[in-house]
């Protein structure tokens with residue numbers, strides 16, 4: 001079978017896909033596994049009940065049910081949903097937006113596929129434009145999305161100790177070069193895999209660099225505010241005409257409805273709607289139908305602030321405590337300050353083996369984590385740090401997280417002995 005370069009690029013097996021398959025097959029055995037590797041949000045009982053009740057309400061209304069399933073929506077999304085999202089953001093943050101600034105995609109991953117390719121690759125003049133990731137490590141889901149190779153460049157962060165066994169990454173603005181080959185700048189906030197939340201100053205600085213060059217700044221708000229609000233710091237979401245902000249219904253407990261939301265200037269929204277029509281014809285309406293009344297009433301804020309955020313904050317603090325107890329003084333480790341998302345990012349300074357090898361050894365003991373190597377892409381210079389970190393999800397049951405951490409501690413102590 002002869003296929004195109006495009007076909008080759010997107011059908012090639014990637015490292016992370018192999019790893020995810022590996023995680024999946026590890027889970028299919030009969031032995032108890034400690035799944036700290038994936039990015040699935042937790043099923044929070046009070047929240048699941050809200051989705052079930054809302055679905056029941058739709059089922060009980062033939063009109064609503066037929067409207068949800070029986071029609072194609074516009075490629076921009078359901079008008080009613082676009083209106084309530086714009087209203088929420090306008091009222092809460094004072095952003096000057098209307099429904100013409102909002103579009104829906106089949107998951108925010110899908111929005112990134114379009115935008116990362118819209119602003120990278122060869123332009124009409126034949127010039128290669130690149131996406132700049134100003135702070136590595138960054139979300140693995142972007143890594144293989146560019147249609148043209150060599151489309152991503154990224155920067156090493158400043159690593160600053162912020163407490164006992166705690167550090168935080170900051171953007172190194174002194175080293176950050178936004179050359180004229182850069183087509184857009186991209187960050188996730190909170191960041192998957194580290195739980196970092198870029199400060200308001202960092203975002204303002206990036207936004208002004210982007211504006212100076214007339215290129216967009218993508219801010220991936222999949223874990224951010226106003227929903228799902230898995231964010232433990234008091235920071236403001238920032239938006240302007242030059243920022244493309246994406247949001248998602250996944251991490252509030254609805255990953256299967258595949259609903260991403262993009263807030264951007266009207267020109268960008270028109271371009272995205274056109275792409276939606278080509279790639280998807282229309283957007284799945286279930287997530288929009290399910291959540292529109294809750295967004296209109298503000299109930300989505302209560303769910304986020306009173307149920308979702310406290311649930312994850314408690315789990316994060318508890319997991320950190322378990323790590324301190326299990327690692328003690330005999331392991332040289334530091335945890336990235338947990339400011340949001342579902343993950344802890346642990347740095348082993350003196351491991352003696354790569355975290356890929358640690359991953360293999362932990363897998364043999366039924367504990368699944370993600371080795372840090374995968375989250376540093378677009379970097380040309382070598383950096384030891386890439387092989388010294390792991391990502392661990394704390395969204396699983398307390399028993400799984402605690403036991404998993406105990407086994408990690410035991411394995412690392414064995415290596416360092």
Ligand SMILES: Cc1ncc(COP(=O)(O)O)c(C=O)c1O
Nearest residue numbers: 107108109139188192222248250
């Ligand atoms: C930072 C970040 N962005 C985007 C996504 C994609 O989310 P979805 O396509 O489910 O909206 C994820 C999923 O884990 C993520 O962690």
